[in-house]
Amino acid sequence: MAIHGTEIDFTQAPEHVAEKLIGAFFFVDGVGGRIVETEAYDEADPASHSYKGPSARNAAMFGDPAHIYVYRSYGLHWCLNFVCREAGRGAAVLLRALEPTAGIGAMEKRRGQCQLRTLCAGPGRVGQALGISKSHDGLPLNRWPLLLTPRERDIPVVASKRIGINRAQDVLWRFELAGSPFVSRTSHGAVSS
Numbered sequence: 001m002a003i004h005g006t007e008i009d010f011t012q013a014p015e016h017v018a019e020k021l022i023g024a025f026f027f028v029d030g031v032g033g034r035i036v037e038t039e040a041y042d043e044a045d046p047a048s049h050s051y052k053g054p055s056a057r058n059a060a061m062f063g064d065p066a067h068i069y070v071y072r073s074y075g076l077h078w079c080l081n082f083v084c085r086e087a088g089r090g091a092a093v094l095l096r097a098l099e100p101t102a103g104i105g106a107m108e109k110r111r112g113q114c115q116l117r118t119l120c121a122g123p124g125r126v127g128q129a130l131g132i133s134k135s136h137d138g139l140p141l142n143r144w145p146l147l148l149t150p151r152e153r154d155i156p157v158v159a160s161k162r163i164g165i166n167r168a169q170d171v172l173w174r175f176e177l178a179g180s181p182f183v184s185r186t187s188h189g190a191v192s193s
Helices: 014-021 104-111 123-130
Strands: 025-028 031-041 068-073 077-084 091-102 146-149 157-160 174-177
Touching: 014 031, 014 077, 014 091, 014 174, 025 091, 031 123, 068 123, 077 123, 091 104, 091 123, 091 174, 104 123
Parallel strands: none
Antiparallel strands: 025 031, 025 146, 031 091, 031 174, 068 077, 077 091, 157 174
């Protein structure tokens, strides 16, 4: 599925999709905001859940592009990914941080805190703030309760090393909106667009 405007073609490689998602807006049931940080993962990537092939846990990652892949991190947090590439390829983009713009009260209640800058700074916080659960796994991005609106113009995006992994650490597949105070951690990478 291509989402029009400044198009996001979910059949592309995950690193291209991850970069294009920066500046897009994402909402679950009307709650969400601007995507300011992402990470890309592909089946040829030893840090990816899809590296060892399909399983019950990662089945959505091998499904149709422009769908949700949800997994539980450390048994605590639901993490949200967008599937990309053609079906069967096992690629996705992890949403690492959002700038909250809608439903902030609901996010604060779910998170039990009200500091706006850190409300959605990190993949576990994003999942909790948006009310993500295993029930979202496999849902298409173009149907309620999900809404993804592409960015309207080019913006400065920084590429850097991914965070919190112990394999393929040198791959520059983490992307952030340059200068955003809402990212989980500021990087000092190269500007990619």
